[in-house]
Amino acid sequence: MSRKGKLLIYGALCVLALPFLFPTWWMVTSSVKPDIDIFTFPPQLIPTSFSLDAYREVFTLQPFARQYFNSAYIAAVVTLGTLAVASLSGYAFARIRFRGQNVLFLVVLVGLLIPSEVTIVPLFQMFHTWGMIDTHWPLVLVPIFGAPSVLATFIMRQFFLALPGELEEAARMDGLGRFAIFWRIALPLARPALAAVAIFTFLHSWNLYLEPIVFLSTPELFTLPQALTQFVDAYGGPMWNVQLSAASLTAIPVLVVFVIAQRQFIEGLAHTGLKG
Template sequence: MRTERRRRPAVRVLFYVGMSLLAIPFVFPTWWMITSSFKPIGEIFSFPPTLWPQNPTVQPYIDAFTEQPFLLQYWNSMYIAVVVTLATMLFSAMAGYAFARIRFPGVNALFMVVLVGLLVPSEVTIVPLFQMFNQLGLVNTHWPILLVTTFGAPSVLATFIMRQYFVTLPVELEEAARIDGLGRAAIWWRIAMPLAKASLGAVAIFTFLHTWNLYLEPTVYLQSPELFTLPQALTRYTDAYGGQMWNVQLAAATMTAVPVLIVFILAQRQFVEGLAQTGLKG
């Protein structure tokens, strides 16, 4: 017994050392991005490369706001991500509850049709959708991004997650609610939704991250720099000769990635719990 107790701390130390080594390939790119954003552009390509800026400067962060309307583009990404996330949470919760708790003819077949949306790449539908929005006069506005993202593949996955959770709710909860005089809508809002906080949190996190990093749809639908979102704006930092302003681009990328990374780190436990409750763990 004493030998086993002595081995446990050693095994734990080896485990943490091994996990730390495995984390290096994932942490190093983020570290390099943040530190290089404080370097002059010549130092970024110095050899051997430096892990810490030798002559740190905040000029790339200033240039990120002066070269183009970065603050406005930040706001565009933020409000689009928030609106799409809230709308996806609402619609996926309603659809997931309907597929899980309401019995009607063809419910399983209809649910399979909805799941087919996960198999259709966005590149396949982008041309007909562009033609449709162009005829409606909505190109170079945020409406195509809001609508396509809200009702696209992420919404289908969110509906699947919510449906998988609502299936696990005990029938006795609904029966007791009906005895108390609650209707279907009241049961969904007052009983099912409060119990689905973890799943809603998971849906909110991955929907927000997906929308925040969206690139294809803004590139297709938006033309004015004032309407750009952050992923699209990051590609526009070029000098007078068309060369990439790498330090400015890295500064803008840092301001884009770090806040979302912090939110994900703080909320990752709720994200994992939400997926675990829906049977998607593993």
């Protein structure tokens, strides 16, 4: 392709990226403005006054550092647990033949069709019976063993279906059992799919909102999406610069994870046959 053609393509991509980049830029720049300058029209792309007071208030008005840690460790545990469950179940559905396999997999896929709002009441009653209300257990167990892990299982199954059967036959000739084949051969080859599942799962857990407001009531146990709604003034009105400062801090791990793993993420989707 000629130099002029490349410049045209890059220019078009930059223009198309503006609707996605502008909200993030507005969020970050508005977090260092006073409230009176946030909603000026036309918007100020570069702040005329700069202050980090809102970032300090984020940590003084609420236990934001503890809430940040809550979201981080819950997302990490849920991601690791989902990777373990989805890789095992995906491998079983793809490589192990048993009676009723397709019917069972269809039942699993039905989980994708059930909105979380439908199951939230029975889940609350179940965890209340177990004495787990106002703890982090529901936020860990539901994503790992519930409907959110169905998509992860589907991605892993699609990847394992694409693996050549000759690899397993050669491994059996070398004396490896079923689990050893999975652990030593299939799982290392599935790194692109695992990366895609990890990003999907991390983002879902990090942005989870409905379940925390249902299961949690103690501010020290709040996760970030729930904490963002608590920055209000004495009259219940939003403190916009403080909320935007907290939102900017909340977005950092998501950007870091995607920038680091975007190559594996795209490769994993390509191998599993998913299109976005």
